[in-house]
Amino acid sequence: MILHKGEILFRQGETGPLYEIKSGLFKVVRLQENGSAFMFNILLPGEMIPHHSLLSPKEYHGTAIALVTSEVQAIDPSVWYRSLEEQPDTYRDVALKLQSKLRFMQQRIDQLTAATPAEKMELFAQWFRQYVGDYSLSDILTQEEIGQFIGLRRETVNRLLRGKRL
Numbered sequence: 101m102i103l104h105k106g107e108i109l110f111r112q113g114e115t116g117p118l119y120e121i122k123s124g125l126f127k128v129v130r131l132q133e134n135g136s137a138f139m140f141n142i143l144l145p146g147e148m149i150p151h152h153s154l155l156s157p158k159e160y161h162g163t164a165i166a167l168v169t170s171e172v173q174a175i176d177p178s179v180w181y182r183s184l185e186e187q188p189d190t191y192r193d194v195a196l197k198l199q200s201k202l203r204f205m206q207q208r209i210d211q212l213t214a215a216t217p218a219e220k221m222e223l224f225a226q227w228f229r230q231y232v233g234d235y236s237l238s239d240i241l242t243q244e245e246i247g248q249f250i251g252l253r254r255e256t257v258n259r260l261l262r263g264k265r266l
Contacts, residue, residue, distance in 0.1 A: 102171050109164040109172060110150075115157065117174040121147050124170020125232060127245065128162040139245045142167075144231055148175070151201050154194045157181070167240050204231070212251050220250045221260045 103109060103124070110116055112131055121143055128141040143149055143164060152158055157177055184190050211223040224246070228237050237246065243257040252260075 101174060102169065103166040104169050105166055107166050109166065110160045112161065112163045113159050115159050116177075118153060118177055118180055119149050119172045119174055121145050121149065122171040122173060124172075125167040125235070125240065126164045126170060127167050127241070128164050130162040137163075139241075139248045142232070142249075147201070148197055151198065153177070154197065155184070155191075168235070211249075217252050217256050218260060220252060221246075221257070224250045 109119065109126060112129075123145050125145075126143040127139050128143060129137040129139045131137055140162065148154060149164070150158075150160055152161060184194070207223075207227050211220055211227060214220040214223050225237060228235075232240070238261055241249070243254045243261065246252075246261075247254045247257045
């Protein structure tokens with residue numbers, strides 16, 4: 101299935117299939133009680149999502165929105181979970197996928213715990229280049245989203261971006 105920028109793959113609170121991202125990028129936002137959205141994750145090619153449902157079903161934790169034209173393959177949950185029961189060695193593959201995501205998130209934690217806003221921005225820019233590649237940071241994410249992702253105010257992100265072209 102092909103999704104274009106801005107199209108929704110799944111919505112927070114719903115249940116449905118798992119997905120493998122073949123190409124493209126997705127942001128995951130969580131709707132807050134006050135109605136605002138908070139971006140907390142970027143999903144990359146090769147990932148199977150949602151991560152928290154790879155071993156057992158659970159409703160979607162956030163809403164996944166395409167950042168660029170993206171291709172995903174839906175995976176029927178009943179087929180997936182049955183395959184885990186019938187082929188127990190598949191659990192190792194899932195464990196390795198989850199380990200990879202944990203290491204990915206450790207880098208995110210390093211970004212969030214950097215001492216200065218400039219260091220946070222530089223670590224995020226490095227992370228973005230490593231995982232996202234050819235896209236320009238400010239072409240993919242808004243200043244508000246960058247700020248949410250690394251724990252800075254939009255105004256601070258604006259000032260930092262004016263100082264560098266990321």
